[in-house]
Amino acid sequence: MRILLVDDSKTMRNIQKAVLAQLGHTDVLEACDGQDALSKAPAFKPELMLVDWNMPNMDGLTFVKTWRQNNKSTPIIMVTTEAEKSRVIEAIKAGVNNYVVKPFTPDLLSQRIQETLQRAGAQAAAQAAAQPQAAASVVR
Amino acid sequence: MDAMYIKPFIASISNVFSTMMQLPVTVKEPFVKSAEGPSSDVSGIIGMSGDVMGSVVLSFSNATAENIVALFCGQKYDAGSPDFADAVGEIVNMVSGGAKALFKDRKVSISCPSVVLGTNHKLAKQTDVPTVVIPCATDCGTVNIEISIKDTRAAAIPAAAASAQA
Numbered sequence: 001m002r003i004l005l006v007d008d009s010k011t012m013r014n015i016q017k018a019v020l021a022q023l024g025h026t027d028v029l030e031a032c033d034g035q036d037a038l039s040k041a042p043a044f045k046p047e048l049m050l051v052d053w054n055m056p057n058m059d060g061l062t063f064v065k066t067w068r069q070n071n072k073s074t075p076i077i078m079v080t081t082e083a084e085k086s087r088v089i090e091a092i093k094a095g096v097n098n099y100v101v102k103p104f105t106p107d108l109l110s111q112r113i114q115e116t117l118q119r120a121g122a123q124a125a126a127q128a129a130a131q132p133q134a135a136a137s138v139v140r
Numbered sequence: 141m142d143a144m145y146i147k148p149f150i151a152s153i154s155n156v157f158s159t160m161m162q163l164p165v166t167v168k169e170p171f172v173k174s175a176e177g178p179s180s181d182v183s184g185i186i187g188m189s190g191d192v193m194g195s196v197v198l199s200f201s202n203a204t205a206e207n208i209v210a211l212f213c214g215q216k217y218d219a220g221s222p223d224f225a226d227a228v229g230e231i232v233n234m235v236s237g238g239a240k241a242l243f244k245d246r247k248v249s250i251s252c253p254s255v256v257l258g259t260n261h262k263l264a265k266q267t268d269v270p271t272v273v274i275p276c277a278t279d280c281g282t283v284n285i286e287i288s289i290k291d292t293r294a295a296a297i298p299a300a301a302a303s304a305q306a
Contacts, residue, residue: 081237
């Protein structure tokens, strides 16, 4: 699975990479801010993104809003120190699928990654099941 | 400075250090920093803006910072390494972010962190805001949280009331 890790702190990227490796995910590309992520993501075609909020050049929220204009389905987890409820709501409205507040334990991050991927998988399956039915109703 | 701005930092540093480093923190008596000191070797700095304005600094001796960074990163870096400064920045980012979430009814943004390195350096700060130092003892050494913030909303309320009376 291709995972894009967007955080301006190399330390945080390393910590998250270690958790991903424990889960068996090693195809990980790193970006140091929103702009860097926007330049790398189209070619990399990530199947999951972990995105920090406060970053120089382009913050994570702006990145998510920009990415969501053309990519509705990529699962995105916001991993940030922004812990206020209003911030979480703002992020969800922007298109974030799940939210992890720093500091986190490796177990919590693993759990959020797994539940996000499960939900995304279930959604994709539901969409795939709905498509033939929709096509059939058009033909009739 | 109101205690409502001190307690969130105590709760946040305890949470960050225990979650990320399994490192218990014992908080000592806070005090107002004088012009003379204390100085430090490593300072991680975050700016706050919005309803609360000012800065938050985590200050350490070199040895303490190296020990804490080693626990945080899972490997030892010397103070000259860019990875060392990055880790210190992330620690102050987490402590400040966690504290601001505990400020009641205040909307606050935090800046990206800066890190200053240099034996026995001192940081010049706003003179109109006192700096409260919270010493935090750990098995790695003592970390000081230096808080120089003011509540801009509280300052605006009397001014607005005065202009309404005039």
